[in-house]
Amino acid sequence: MLYLIDRRNRAAFDSQIEAMHRIRHQIYVDGRGWRALARPDRREVDQFDTEAATYLLSLDGDGQVVGGVRLLPTTGPHLMRDVFSHIVTWGRVPSDDRIYEMTRLFLWRSAGGEKRPEAAAEILCATLEFALVRRLSHISVVCDTFFLPRLLENGWKVHHLGLPTPYEEGSCIAILLEVSAEQLQRSRTRRGITGPCLTFSLYPPPHAARIDHAIAA
Amino acid sequence: MYRPHMNQLYPEVLDWVDRLETLKSADETWRSFLGFVGRFGFSYGAVADLPRKHQPVPDCLLSMTWPDSWRARYREANYVWRDPSVRGLLHTDDPYTWQEGLMFEEYDRSARRIVFEAGDFGLHGGLVVPIGGIQSGTAVVTIAGEQTSLSQRERAELHFAAIYAHARIRTLYAGARRRNEKPSLTPRERECLEWAASGKSDWEIGEILSISERTAGAHIERAKLKFGVATRVQAVVLALQSGVIQV
DSSP, rough: OEEEEOTTTTTHHHHHOOOOOHIIIIIIIIIIIOOGGTTTSOOOTTTOSSSSSSEEEEEEEEEEEEEEEEEEEESSSOOHHOOGGOOOOOOOOOOOEEEEEEEEEEOOOTTTTOOTHHHHHHHHHHHHHHHHTTTTEEEEEEEEGGGGGHHOOOOOOOOOOSEEETTTTEEEEEEEEEEEEEHHHHHHHHHHSSSSOOOOOOSSSSSSHHHHHHHOO | OOOTTOOOOOHHHHHHHHTTTOOSSHHHHHHHHHHHHHHTTEEEEEEOHHHHHHGGGGGGGGEEEHHHHHHHHHTTTTTTTTTTTGGGGGTOOOOOHHHHHHSSSOOOHHHHHHHHHHHTOOEEEEEEEOOOOTTOOEEEEEEEEEEOOOOHHHHHHHHHHHHHHHHHHHHHHHHHHSSSSSSOOHHHHHHHHHHHHTTHHHHHOOOOOOOHHHHHHHHHHHHHHHTTOSHHHHHHHHHHHTSOOOO
């Protein structure tokens, strides 16, 4: 299950947000070698990790972070506008209150060590659920060009904002993904997901322990 | 409502990608792609899934157009796993020219000769576009012809067009296979699918048939592609319905 975390419920998820920053450092700096993001405290935090950010974090039953994504309103500072505007050559960087940008999508192994094959699909489904509830029209993305075939294979309607552009670690593209209930359905069926992936909770799991605690108190 | 690209001048490659939707067969799509890359000096090429170990290469080809004489030579000399332009796929996810492909490993003369020998058949240069992340593994689009140098911009357009050509051809093949009631499975694919029908995992199937878990998985993936479905359960159901397998 993915938990929606924004400025309203963030305080309760402090330890998960901390874990996310440490995991992101391991993935992007240690794993993918994006040296520009390296920090001595080994927490990957950039200029977009602000109050405006919404995180969808995939938490296991013990509240451990196993994946997640960051969503930013395109009416404010965001990656495509502030860092990657040069790769948008077909039209302008989209900026609209019905468009959010998706960044820092990551998967992490759980305490048991395994990665579930449907975990990535769940993150995308949760993002679509968020987008549908917020009545978004599109999600904008700067991603590795390598990722495009998978989006096409999964039936996403992709609007291109420019040609593949080289960067230090490969080639990237700027795209808009169309938000639709049909796409959510497609993304769910492909991976045998039968229900919602996103939840808005005031507290992280484990819920049972918290309730026991509340009753005891 | 936000409308992307409104009143934008469409670049040619985007026009071409939009027109792809109107093409109804994989063949037609492939010919259109060759027509498009022809403007860049490429007249030959292929779309293929990357073969797994021990898998016959012809099984993996989705579309291809090579000079007959080169194809015969290539097959006869069994070049595929020595060809630096193919081996590059083991090293990068980014497009590379045949020339650049020579730099990924220390190739001996006989391997380097493959690339130069292609020149005798009118294939003076080529571009290899790895297509990654798809469910059945990596695929590749290769184009070749007179062209030997590419600008950054040309390379980006070809990269873009290749991704769409592959996606469309694959979809059309899958559709054709869905309509065709009985895709022909290899004996191994059938065997793996039969064990999958009895609820065995890739690992278990590998143990039963004395093959690796990966190979078992590859057979199942292949069967899924042939049936044009996304999950193994769907493949099992279709295979049972059409009598391709029995349990």
